[in-house]
Amino acid sequence: MLQFKDIITLVDCIVTEETTLKEAIGLMYRKKWNLLPVSDSAGKLVGVFTRSSLSHMVLDECPLTSPIKKYIKKQVETLPIDTPYEKIEMIVKNSPVGTGVIIDEQDLVVGILTKTDMVMSLLQTSQELQTIKILKRTLETVLDHAFDGIVMTDEKKNIQMVSPPLLELFNLQLETVLYQPASKVLPQLHLENVYESETAEVSGFLEINGIKYIVHRIPIMEDGKVIGAIGKVVFRQLNEVSELFKKLQKAENKADFYHRQFQKSESARFTWDHLSTVDPYMEKLKKSAAKAAKGRSTILIRGESGTGKELFAHAIHNSSARNLGKFIVVNCAAIPEDLLESEFFGYDEGAFTGARQKGKLGKFDLANGGTLFLDEIGDMSLALQAKLLRVLQEREFYRVGGTVRIQVDVRIIAATNRNLEEMVKGGLFREDLYYRLNVISLNIPPLRERIYDIDHLVGQFMIEMNKILGTSITGIEDLAREILLDYNWPGNVRELRNVMERAMTFAESGKIKFEDLPDYLLKQVTSKEPAHNVSLVETAEREAIKKVLVQVQGNKVRAAKLLGISRSGLYEKIKKYKLSI
Numbered sequence: 001m002l003q004f005k006d007i008i009t010l011v012d013c014i015v016t017e018e019t020t021l022k023e024a025i026g027l028m029y030r031k032k033w034n035l036l037p038v039s040d041s042a043g044k045l046v047g048v049f050t051r052s053s054l055s056h057m058v059l060d061e062c063p064l065t066s067p068i069k070k071y072i073k074k075q076v077e078t079l080p081i082d083t084p085y086e087k088i089e090m091i092v093k094n095s096p097v098g099t100g101v102i103i104d105e106q107d108l109v110v111g112i113l114t115k116t117d118m119v120m121s122l123l124q125t126s127q128e129l130q131t132i133k134i135l136k137r138t139l140e141t142v143l144d145h146a147f148d149g150i151v152m153t154d155e156k157k158n159i160q161m162v163s164p165p166l167l168e169l170f171n172l173q174l175e176t177v178l179y180q181p182a183s184k185v186l187p188q189l190h191l192e193n194v195y196e197s198e199t200a201e202v203s204g205f206l207e208i209n210g211i212k213y214i215v216h217r218i219p220i221m222e223d224g225k226v227i228g229a230i231g232k233v234v235f236r237q238l239n240e241v242s243e244l245f246k247k248l249q250k251a252e253n254k255a256d257f258y259h260r261q262f263q264k265s266e267s268a269r270f271t272w273d274h275l276s277t278v279d280p281y282m283e284k285l286k287k288s289a290a291k292a293a294k295g296r297s298t299i300l301i302r303g304e305s306g307t308g309k310e311l312f313a314h315a316i317h318n319s320s321a322r323n324l325g326k327f328i329v330v331n332c333a334a335i336p337e338d339l340l341e342s343e344f345f346g347y348d349e350g351a352f353t354g355a356r357q358k359g360k361l362g363k364f365d366l367a368n369g370g371t372l373f374l375d376e377i378g379d380m381s382l383a384l385q386a387k388l389l390r391v392l393q394e395r396e397f398y399r400v401g402g403t404v405r406i407q408v409d410v411r412i413i414a415a416t417n418r419n420l421e422e423m424v425k426g427g428l429f430r431e432d433l434y435y436r437l438n439v440i441s442l443n444i445p446p447l448r449e450r451i452y453d454i455d456h457l458v459g460q461f462m463i464e465m466n467k468i469l470g471t472s473i474t475g476i477e478d479l480a481r482e483i484l485l486d487y488n489w490p491g492n493v494r495e496l497r498n499v500m501e502r503a504m505t506f507a508e509s510g511k512i513k514f515e516d517l518p519d520y521l522l523k524q525v526t527s528k529e530p531a532h533n534v535s536l537v538e539t540a541e542r543e544a545i546k547k548v549l550v551q552v553q554g555n556k557v558r559a560a561k562l563l564g565i566s567r568s569g570l571y572e573k574i575k576k577y578k579l580s581i
Contacts, residue, residue, distance in 0.1 A: 008081075008102050008111040011037055015049065017072060021057050022064035024049055033112065034175065037101045038072050043108045045101060047072035051175060078103050081110055149213075149233030153182045153191055155226075166233055170208065182231075191229045194219040198226055211235055268327035268371070270314035276460050279450040280551060280562045285442060286315075292440045293320040298392070300377075300437045301415040303444030306494030309415040310375060312442060317371040322411060325370025328363050333376035340384055347400035364397060367410045377437065378418035382430065389433045412437070447489040447496060451544040452563070454485055457493060461500040473504045476512040483514070483521055542577040545570070549579065 013027060015036045027036055028051070035050040053071040081104045102111040142150075142163075149166025153159050159182050167174060170186065182191045188208070193201065194217045203215040213235035220228035272286055292299055293316040301309045310329070317327045335343050346362030363372060374380075380388070391397045396407045414437045423429035447453060458481070462473055476484075480503070489495055503516040514522070545563065552558040560570040573579075 008113050009033075010111045011109055014039065015068075016040070017046065017069040018067045019049075020064065021054075021062055021066050021068060024054065024068050025064075028054065035101075035112070037076075037109045037112060038068070039109050045076060045078065045103060045107065045109050047074045048076050048101065049073075076101055079113065081105075148235060149231075151182070151186065151189070151191070151231045151233070152220075153229045153231075155228060157182055157192055157195065157229075159185065160228070169211065169213065169233065169235055182229075186231075189215050189217070189231045189233070191217055191231050193217060194229050195226050268314040268317040268323070270311045271318050272315045275308060275311055275315060276457065277450070277453050278456045278564060279445075279453045280548060281445060282450060282453065285444065289316055289442055290319055292316065292442070295440075296411060297439040298412045298414070298437055299440045299442065301413065301442045301444065302420075303415075303417060304446045304490075304492055305417050306492035307444040307446060308493055309417075309444060310373070312444065313371075313373045313375075313413045313415060316413060317373075320371070320411070322370050326367060327371050327373065328367040329373045329375060330363050331375045333379035337381055337384075340380070341387065342400045344384070344388070345397050345399050345406075348402040362399065364391060364408050364410055365406070368408045369410075371411045371413055374412060374414040376416060377414040378416040378420055378423060378429065382428070385430045385433050389430060389436060392433075392436050447492040451485070451541075454489075454496065455481070457496055458484060458500060461497055462504070465501055465504045469501070469504055471504050471507070472510065473507055473512060474510045477514065479514045480512050480517055483517060487521055538577075541573070542579070545573055545577065546579060 013031075015024070015027065015038050017038060017040075019036075019038070024036060027033070035048045037045055038047045038049055040046050049068050049072055053068065053073060057066065057068070057071050078101050081102055100113040101109060102113060104110045149169055150161070150163040151159060151166055152161040158179050159177055160179070162174065162177050166172075167177065170188075172185065177185050182189065188206065190203070198219055198221070200216070200218045203217070205212050205214060207213070213233055216232040216234065218230040218232070219226045220230060272290060275282075275286055277283060277286070289299075289312055299313075299316060301312050303309050313329075314327065317323060330343065332340065342360070342362065344362050344364060346360050346365055374388075387397070391408070391410075392412060395409065396405050398405060420429050420434055420438075424431045424434050447457075458476060462476075465471065466473060484496070484499070491498070499518060499521065500512075502518055503512045506516045507513065545559070548559045548562050549556075552562065556567060556570055560567045563570065565573075
């Protein structure tokens with residue numbers, strides 16, 4: 001038979017009347033206890049310091065160094081360590097008290113019986129000691145780290161366990177919920193339903209503070225009788241789940257005309273793995289973009305030509321809840337102005353001379369349920385900007401020559417290399433559309449500001465081009481490398497890729513040499529002696545180290561990690577370049 005001493009939480013710390021408020025807070029936080037037994041110099045119990053005591057000290061604005069003596073509760077319910085387990089079962093089932101203090105034969109404090117201990121004792125009366133300890137740790141870990149909300153009630157419909165996410169969702173405190181009737185503190189969950197139905201059920205969509213959630217109610221059965229209930233509250237990423245269900249329904253409707261058109265449209269080809277970088281800012285930008293991808297907001301990607309704006313758009317779509325939908329690209333600068341409207345919205349039969357007999361679907365139709373990427377958005381005319389704004393606001397449009405209102409569910413990702421703020425000031429871009437597009441803005445830095453990425457991308461392109469071109473290039477000579485590092489790269493990553501393709505095509509040995517680079521790159525170094533070029537790498541390296549050190553506020557450990565070098569190596573380079581940061 002399980003012994004009482006096997007289920008209690010042992011007290012392995014000493015709390016006296018002279019213990020400070022700061023020390024008490026630290027113990028409660030680390031131990032996750034609702035009270036601290038307070039002992040005298042002989043180890044005998046003199047009272048308890050509870051969360052309520054802590055609250056009173058905070059409200060009284062006591063300094064952290066204040067002793068807890070005046071706030072100790074003297075009246076304490078104790079239990080002897082040799083109390084029979086059967087008696088403990090009765091106490092646990094009927095006692096409203098959350099935590100009890102356990103004493104031994106000499107009235108010395110040996111442990112406490114916590115709320116978790118009580119619940120576990122009811123659940124595991126026939127288990128061996130090791131099984132109880134393992135299950136206890138498992139349940140506590142599950143509750144503390146549960147992604148969604150979990151609550152458990154007993155036979156009397158009182159709450160016995162509750163997870164932190166559920167408390168956060170309903171803005172409740174643990175002490176005001178535990179051992180209270182679920183119908184009183186969480187009436188919106190309707191857990192009492194399963195006590196009558198004796199079957200699991202799932203609620204419809206509910207809402208609190210603008211957050212949608214659903215409740216999965218599960219009865220706990222024993223010998224054909226309900227002895228408790230579990231409520232699982234799912235509220236995180238329900239928008240994405242809803243989107244997935246919508247797409248699933250569309251995929252199953254094979255006869256739908258729009259679905260057939262949807263299947264013919266394009267798909268995103270790139271993921272975050274294709275955006276290769278070792279630059280700290282770019283890594284942070286990728287993480288921010290991946291987080292933004294999970295939502296529904298419009299995203300504006302900004303950066304110079306060739307920095308990888310379209311790759312970001314592809315990766316955002318592929319990591320979003322719409323990744324099963326289509327990814328439609330419209331280059332606003334490449335389509336003639338008089339055709340842009342029909343490309344966007346499609347047209348009905350007979351809309352204009354030369355139109356197809358059955359009309360044509362537009363990009364918004366094709367992207368329905370997916371993502372529409374508007375590249376070079378800054379090159380769109382003001383007239384079309386107004387129509388685009390209406391679609392973004394109303395989620396509906398009319399086809400050219402049509403009278404039927406078409407509703408769509410499309411996420412917009414826009415990109416531009418132009419200064420939209422200046423265009424707004426000059427009246428070339430609608431201010432209301434600018435704010436509608438600029439909900440989440442991602443600014444991709446040019447390659448010239450990502451010194452270490454040049455070296456990194458050279459290596460990546462070398463691997464890629466060897467496969468494509470059938471070459472066997474194994475490296476790049478120092479002088480050629482220094483020229484690449486010193487170049488300003490107005491065409492950014494796209495230009496670097498083209499230069500690498502050209503150099504590897506002309507390379508006659510196993511390495512790319514100075515003469516294998518394009519002429520326009522060589523012209524920039526014709527006036528320099530090769531001996532002077534050794535400083536180019538050092539200059540780039542020095543500036544990169546300075547930039548990282550500023551970013552991490554001088555933290556050498558973090559800087560070395562971001563730079564991909566050892567800490568001792570970083571110290572040597574700081575000394576070499578006489579950096580004072």
